[in-house]
Amino acid sequence: MRSSEGLIHVFGYEGRDVRVYCPYSQGYETHQKYLCKNLCGYWDYLITSSEKNKTKYSIYDDEKTKVFTVIISDVRVDDAGKYWCGVTILGKDLYTEVKLEVQPEKEEHNAGREKKLEDLPAHSTTAVYQHQNSTMRTIIAATSPVSEELTEVYQPQSTTGKTIITTAPPVSEELSEAPSWVSSVEGLIHVFGYEGRDVRISCPYDRGFEDHEKYLCNNDCGYSDVLVRTTQKTKTRYFIHDDKTRRVFTVTISDLHLKDAGKYLCGVTRLGKDPFTEVKLELKPDRCCNTLNKIHGDEEGSVSISCPYEPQCQNNFKFFCRGNHPSTCLQQAVITSKNRQRGRFRLMDDRKSRKFVVTISNLTLNDSGLYLCGVQRNSSLDVFSAVQLEVKERCCVKTINIRGVVGKPVTFQCRYPPQHNNGTMLLCKGDLANNCKDMMDQSRFTLTNASPNSLSVTITKLEAGDGGTYWCRSGPESSVGNYTHIHLSVADEAHHALLALPAVLLLLVIIVLVLVYKKKYHKK
Structure with missing residues (x-):
């Protein structure tokens, strides 16, 4: 599966409904959308946009805003876990990961107690999502009131002023109805992003304000502090819908800067x-890190890279990617804690x-470069x-090129460090030094110590099949620079004679020229 840059976190309470908002990019409005779990196999599909309603699940695709919504009704604790928002395309589908956390119902908190995002009342739902085509997460806390009445508390228009807009949750089953929201300090919108990327800030509002002008501002929200408004649509780096x-x-x-x-x-x-609803935007550079863990490996060998993490992250999702850009690391991960074996890469989590x-x-030499160890966080950047x-x-x-003739013997030397003169001698044949056939048990192959730092190899009665790549060494184990590489080419005797003929002719020409020169010299 190809995951997007985003991660959608959904928090809900047992026995209630939760909504999963799945944004997608422009161009996929008419494609089929779906929610699935596990490996997204045929039996893992929970609902598709062609089904609309399916017992526990309902789906609605808003092609105008490019967001499809799935409602999971009457959630249970065992519904918690990982899901995938999917968009069907040619080739590999596009996926955005969803993490659903379900908690049992709790008693109401004291009215005077300060509420936090992780400590909401029993009748609240916190939706956390990161858009598919941006590198940010949005945390929005929505609280259900205890009455059907609309309650509004307004404070001065300033950076410290916050607005509480409380309405009853919708009772309609229609997916076009958005949930009720509390725009206050308790409903603070957190947005996380990376420098140089884009973010989307989603601002909910109450029924009755559909035709009112909306805007985003900063500082004291004076006239000059308004960054963009719906009557402008676009303003330099800002776009509103x-x-x-x-x-x-x-x-x-x-x-972003x-x-x-x-x-x-x-x-x-x-x-x-x-x-107003307050928004807190947190940004980090799209690079990592101040310190580097330098690891060395040998070509054709293996290497193990250790990635430590904090105790509170034991159960979190882990991943490993190449490069130095945190914003795209999850999307480009070469291995994850959910898919622990992938080709030459293997991940083991020692909790x-x-x-x-x-x-x-x-x-391989191409494996050299920068890598990132990533640990997913539920409420902030990874x-x-x-x-x-x-x-x-x-x-x-040393690399040696040797030629031999079928039926004849051939001898070559393998040099090695003096400290290995009492080590194990090895001769093998194959393209790779760590994956070659041992030739020590072949009766026609003989290895002897020619000198304190040289190994002599003799192959008797050469055969055409003896040609190829050989490796020889002396030492307790293979290491960089401890091998001699030999390329042996074997020709039959007739071919060898043809190869030698030009040399013989050249010698004869030289002899004739010398004789002619001497004869002329004596005449003088």
Whole structure:
């Protein structure tokens, strides 16, 4: 599966309904969408946009805002886990990962107690999502009131002013109805992103404000602090879209700079004081990290890379990617804790030691470079550590090209370090030094010590099949620079004679020229 850059976190309570909002990119409006789990095999599909309703699941695709929504009704604790929002395309489908957390119902918190995102009342749902075509996550807390009445509390239009807009949750089963939202400090919208990327800020509002002007502002939200409004649509790096059906307006900020981080306000124009929802934007550079763990490996060998993590991340999703861009690491991961074996890469999670280990086998020189170890976080940007891998070339002390003739013997020398003169002698045949056939048990092959740092190899009665690549060494184990590489070519005697004929003719010509020269010299 090819995952997007985004991760959707959904929090709900047992016995209630949850909505999973799945954004997708422009161009896929008419494609089939679906929600699945596990490996997204045929039996893992929970609902598709061609089904609309299916017992526990309902789906609605809003092609205008490019978001399809899945409602999971009467959620149970065992519904918690990983899901996938999918879009059907030619080739590999597009996926966005969904993490659903379900908690048992809790008692109401005291009215005077300060509420946090992770400590919401029993009748609340917190939706956390990251858009498919941007590198940010949005955390929105929605609280259900205890009455059907509309309650509005407005405070001064300032950076400290917050607005509480409380309505009853919708009772209609129609998916076009958006959930009720609390726009207050308890409903703070957190947005996380990376420098140089785009983010989307989704700002919900209450019924009755569909035709009102919406805007995003910062600072004191004065006239000059308004960054974009629905009457403008586009303003330099800001773009705004109002989805009146879902009662959510979305502001896209492109080409983020670190100085863009801070507090913003989603506002709705009305008579009197405007209602606001506070937005906190946090940004990080799209690179990692201040320290590098340098790892060395040998060509054709293997290497193990250790990636430590904090105790609270033992059960979190882990992944490993090549490069130095955290924003795209999950999408480009070469191995994850859910798919622990992939080609030459293997991942083992040692939770007791709080580290996961990635092993890369059959190393090549192209494996050299930067890698990132990633640990997914539920309520902020993922955590990374950086690794620099250097793969050293294995071959060789010396490379020798040898020619032989069928039926004749051939002898060549293998040099090795003096400290290995009492080591094990080895001669093998094959393209790779660590994957070649041992020739020591062949009766026609003889190895002897020719000198304190030289090994003599003799092959008697050469055969045409003896041609190829050989490796010889003396030492306790293979290592870089410890091998001699031999390329042996074998020709039959007739062919060898033809190869030698030009040399014989050349010699005869030289002799004739010398005789002619001497004869002329004596005449003088």
